[in-house]
Amino acid sequence: MSENQPINEVSVDRRAETVTTQQPGYAATEQVTRDVAAERRQGLFQITRIVYTILGILEILLGIRFVLHLIGANAASGFATFIYGITGVFVAPFNGLIGTPASGGTTLEVTTLIAMAVYALLFWGVVRVIGIVADRPSARTVTRSTREQTPGGPGNERTTHTISS
Numbered sequence: 608m609s610e611n612q613p614i615n616e617v618s619v620d621r622r623a624e625t626v627t628t629q630q631p632g633y634a635a636t637e638q639v640t641r642d643v644a645a646e647r648r649q650g651l652f653q654i655t656r657i658v659y660t661i662l663g664i665l666e667i668l669l670g671i672r673f674v675l676h677l678i679g680a681n682a683a684s685g686f687a688t689f690i691y692g693i694t695g696v697f698v699a700p701f702n703g704l705i706g707t708p709a710s711g712g713t714t715l716e717v718t719t720l721i722a723m724a725v726y727a728l729l730f731w732g733v734v735r736v737i738g739i740v741a742d743r744p745s746a747r748t749v750t751r752s753t754r755e756q757t758p759g760g761p762g763n764e765r766t767t768h769t770i771s772s
Contacts, residue, residue, distance in 0.1 A: 662730040673719040679712035
């Protein structure tokens with residue numbers, strides 16, 4: 608079970624730290640710290656942004672469809688045909704669900720509004736499931752690499768990797 612933990616606003620999700628020091632007998636010592644868990648969260652954030660962008664585009668197209676029906680746009684015009692063609696696939700599962708009131712050439716297509724709500728809930732659920740499955744905030748791992756180079760030249764390097772949780 609996961610418990611809700613307060614958000615610490617001063618915490619750092621991603622830290623790349625490079626420390627270079629001069630020591631007797633060494634030309635340079637470099638230490639790099641990577642927060643692997645933060646990198647994983649950043650990848651998860653990118654996936655979430657892509658999913659919500661797709662949802663936004665779908666919602667905009669369905670909204671345009673709803674408005675075109677509402678104002679009684681000419682279905683034979685190129686733009687209306689394009690919008691109805693693209694969105695018809697997404698509204699098809701909801702056709703016939705309820706009646707569509709029409710008056711004087713305008714149509715109140717409630718099924719489009721229902722489709723918008725259902726797709727918003729569906730995408731939200733998908734993002735939540737991905738977040739639950741992929742994010743592991745307690746699996747915080749820090750990888751530290753240290754590279755030391757002696758004065759003898761480029762062939763005299765030693766690299767040490769340390770992983771801590």
